[in-house]
Amino acid sequence: MDKNDTIFGKILRGELPSERVYEDDKVLAFKDINAAAPVHILVIPRKHLVNLFDVEMDSEEDKALVGHIMAVAAQVAKEQGLEESGFRLVLNNGAGVGQTVFHMHAHIIGGRDLSWPPG
Numbered sequence: 001m002d003k004n005d006t007i008f009g010k011i012l013r014g015e016l017p018s019e020r021v022y023e024d025d026k027v028l029a030f031k032d033i034n035a036a037a038p039v040h041i042l043v044i045p046r047k048h049l050v051n052l053f054d055v056e057m058d059s060e061e062d063k064a065l066v067g068h069i070m071a072v073a074a075q076v077a078k079e080q081g082l083e084e085s086g087f088r089l090v091l092n093n094g095a096g097v098g099q100t101v102f103h104m105h106a107h108i109i110g111g112r113d114l115s116w117p118p119g
């Protein structure tokens with residue numbers, strides 16, 4: 001199997017549709033199909049990394065990419081009107097914590113009460 005033959009690899013290549021909200025030469029951001037909040041957007045690198053465990057400590061490129069994903073997440077959150085209410089950034093790393101798509105993605109979640117800890 002092609003290493004990037006994930007749903008998100010197909011979205012990156014335009015083989016599957018998505019509601020794109022931001023893209024540049026390093027990352028793509030699009031709406032999550034199964035929104036957990038009024039704003040739920042995924043930011044993914046164009047480079048295939050399974051999750052943060054795939055980021056090499058000696059790879060300046062990978063570490064810059066992770067920083068770029070975070071900076072893009074903040075910019076997209078602002079554009080989505082979340083600057084005042086805030087947003088949560090979630091990266092699931094591994095099936096054991098609920099990762100279902102094995103192409104790294106950061107969830108931007110906001111637009112409802114996400115107080116933590118809950119209750």
Ligand code: DGP
Binds near residue numbers: 031032092100102
């Ligand atoms: P995770 O559980 O962290 O691996 O999150 C995967 C997310 O991907 C989940 O919230 C649903 C979303 N998702 C799965 N398939 C598609 C798809 O085909 N299109 C879009 N836009 N999102 C998808």
